[in-house]
Amino acid sequence: MSRNPDSGLQRLILDTARKLLFTEGYARLSMRKIAQRIGYSATSIYLHYGNKDELVHALIDEGVDLLHEELCAAYDGSQEPIEQLSEMFLAYINFGLTRPEYYEIMYVLHPEYMTRYPAEKYRKARRNLEMIASAISSGVKSGQFETHDPMLCANLAWTQLHGVVTLLNSERVDKRIPSETLIAASGSHIIRSLLKNQTQVEV
Amino acid sequence: MSRNPDSGLQRLILDTARKLLFTEGYARLSMRKIAQRIGYSATSIYLHYGNKDELVHALIDEGVDLLHEELCAAYDGSQEPIEQLSEMFLAYINFGLTRPEYYEIMYVLHPEYMTRYPAEKYRKARRNLEMIASAISSGVKSGQFETHDPMLCANLAWTQLHGVVTLLNSERVDKRIPSETLIAASGSHIIRSLLKNQTQVEV
Amino acid sequence: MSRNPDSGLQRLILDTARKLLFTEGYARLSMRKIAQRIGYSATSIYLHYGNKDELVHALIDEGVDLLHEELCAAYDGSQEPIEQLSEMFLAYINFGLTRPEYYEIMYVLHPEYMTRYPAEKYRKARRNLEMIASAISSGVKSGQFETHDPMLCANLAWTQLHGVVTLLNSERVDKRIPSETLIAASGSHIIRSLLKNQTQVEV
């Protein structure tokens, strides 16, 4: 089973799976539905993905790579840490909101399912957190930020971003609050809590 | 279909559904499994809940009420807003981590599914946010906090808490970060960002 | 799942399974085919047998009991061991030839499949061999037979009978040899080899 969707059909399968994931949720994603949607027999999918797990893992792979790419694109080493972070935060949220299917299988899917996902790739997904932590660290070095645990702060940022993404995607947020407002606020909220010279509660 | 589980069987059904939700996840919850577990026929469940949706909605109702009760219990009007908030935050996270089955159907379930949940009850779930917003407002009045949009801040707090709960429950957080640390940090993180006299970025 | 096919449908299922077993062989026996043949939905079978294993095991149970009954019926304690044995041999072969479906799942089915069959019931099937061994023993006591290992002789008899049954059922025996001849010869063949000081009985 090639993992590089060059065959055209592989691309079609993944894209259709993604769409179904978005419109119906993981629980309702089925091989047969994908097949039907693309006008192929269900058997054909198995020519490209050995089973449902493999297909979903291929999607996760793509998602992980895609998010990483977008974070890298957002990261500009020549800028101040504050700008670095706020760009990355925006990129993260943007990814979550524009690619909700990827986001769901990457970060929301039931953990029981993830145990079948190769650990090595799991680690790959952690690079993103490390990028954030390192931006925080350089902010600390340059004296703008203040924390003795950048990795914890990165996780704190992550939980905040994740909460925004998932609550917006799952349509739990009151529509009267514009999502742009929430997004902007969450970014500055995170950064503010990193700044030095605050009447600081200990982290 | 009565919605008040006064009949013993209704109670039994809901409790069993909850347990199954916890042990097997939403995707694997089935009427027949519930029936089998309680020693009744599957048909019997339909005497009390017209279909699976109704049953799950009843569970969501319970979850919403339960969370509200626990937030109310945590709220102590005689305390400072800071303490009020941090108690409520802890209560929220605690609910999410100890009642993951409720939490999942309340806040994680695919929105396509939620559209069948009566909107009126949806609003009920908003009471909790209002409690937080009001605690923030009183902090503003007393001069401790500074914000011109308490409801937005409440939502920001919520996204943070939600992120912590879901990432912990879905086991995405690096095990090397103790969950207690993350929880404590997230609470103080939120409160800190509300405090006056910071080198404040505008919200 | 009741094991006593009193429900009518259960009887129908077992009988249809048996017929399919006979006409198409175990490999081609399917739940769906059974269902279709009896004019019920496949699901209905699962109301009576939890899965295919359970169904086949129920058939094996029936076969084991049936064969045992027929051997018991053939066994007449008041007769000479020679007659006892030849009656039992005939009964065994008769069972094998008239109930080939039972016989196949009891004694031909791939062993991998049998490992799922409860050991306790396995033992039940061994009673038959013990009946034969005990008839041989009493022949030894009465001085007609001569052997110091009745159980081995019983097994030898069994392999002979089994060979006759299976080669006839699987249609491997040259049609020019009448099965009655083969059957009669095999019985006397076994008994002859047990006799003391025998002079040759005619073949």
Added chain:
Amino acid sequence: MSRNPDSGLQRLILDTARKLLFTEGYARLSMRKIAQRIGYSATSIYLHYGNKDELVHALIDEGVDLLHEELCAAYDGSQEPIEQLSEMFLAYINFGLTRPEYYEIMYVLHPEYMTRYPAEKYRKARRNLEMIASAISSGVKSGQFETHDPMLCANLAWTQLHGVVTLLNSERVDKRIPSETLIAASGSHIIRSLLKNQTQVEV
């Protein structure tokens, strides 16, 4: 479709089919598994065998030839008929136990399947019985054996041997009876029943 596996691939296909037959049983033998195992595409097998039947028939052919060869090798015309027979019996049982995959498709497979096996080849399989019958005949001529139907006796011997092989292979024989004991006993059992004026050989 050539039937002589001179092409290396044909040899490879047959050998792999045999191995799969042995490790997984007939029911689980599949064209795609064979193909995968030999590193060729499934389609390639069809270049050499028109369909699964043809492939299995080729295997049966091989088995028939192989068994015949081994019986011929065991047969030593210069020996006494008793030795001739007991060597052939051992060879037969040995073939059955060491080549269960051949044996199963040759002699156990459901007859419905065999109807598609060319009758002409069926006859080929009968040579073996004729060898046994002829050894019996020469024993009769030399005055050691006594029977007026050597072919019937050969068939009786065959059923006995077949019973031993199949019950051992299908693991139905009580493990407390060593297979060597059963095998030796069955051979002498058959021969004894052929002897003229015999006095009991010890079991």
Added chain:
DNA sequence: TATGAATGAGCGTTCATTCAT
């Protein structure tokens, strides 16, 4: 000689639901 792409049929099984009693 070899293959990649494709498929229709079939498998065992689970599910939510209905209906007569």
Added chain:
DNA sequence: CATGAATGAACGCTCATTCAT
């Protein structure tokens, strides 16, 4: 209030086979 009997639809998956290249 409770059930047994029943079902159509769906699921993930495997299979032998075909066909164009």
